[in-house]
Amino acid sequence: MSEREIERLAEQLGARRAASVDPERMAQQVIARLRAEGPRARPAWTRSTLVRVAATVVLVLGVAFFASRNGSEGGPPTTESLAGSVQGLEALDGLELAEMLDSLAYSAPVYTMAVGLDDLTESQLRELLESMEG
């Protein structure tokens, strides 16, 4: 068999079997699997949004924790107790975090709900620290 003949035949390799694979059905199956397999398959924007929400929740809960500790015992919180709270949060999904926030009904300064520490001005930071000190 010549090289030319091999190349001509090679163009037909797999053609009949491939014709049995329906592109529309394949698209539906792939999308269904991407949905079913969850966060690993989700686009990056979804993951980064969740991370941002989780970071904000940790910040708000930290403030709430500081405030409640100072109110009830008058002493600052320990590093260990804060670390324990954050570890517990990691096990929650987005919905559970939202429900927990609702249940806290905590009135933190408004800007802590939507921004990170880096975004605060000096006066806002001072206000936050003062609220943590009671």
Place this chain on the structure above:
Amino acid sequence: MTAAERAGAGDAELIGAWRGGDEGAAAELVRRHTPALARFMAAWGARGDDLDDVVQEAFIRAFRGMDRFREEASFRTWLFTIGANVARDVGRQSRRRPILSLADHDVPAAGGNPEEHAEAEEALHRLEHAVEQLPPMQRKVFLLRAQQGLDYEEIAAGLKTSVGAARVHYHHAVKRLKKELG
């Protein structure tokens, strides 16, 4: 992005839309590349129901690993390389070569003469078997070039090798096939 916009969009735009959360863009990419990927996987040795499964798995791995797609080669060529990896993994798991049945053979386009048709069918079947015996790199290069019609630059980019090395792999593959097929 509307369905009409997706249909007219290039792969890069669809990938950008998918990264932005547009599920329809992913579906369009699958519809667009399924026929070529299925042909590649079938020629690699996937049979019957396995063909659907390996094509699906290749797409899933591609979407999961989209962050690693650097657009050095086309999305389709990248998909082929993922498909070859899926086939390798499936082969390792099953620890056996797929069994060919008569219904699995590809029937070549031939004239009305039954004798010519039978000869062409036999030749295609022999080629199919011989391609499956090639070392993986030679098999990849041969299929990308002879079956998919890609140029050496695209093949080299997709396989992360040089154009010269791609040419050498192709030369060795054809030499081996000629020897095998007589």
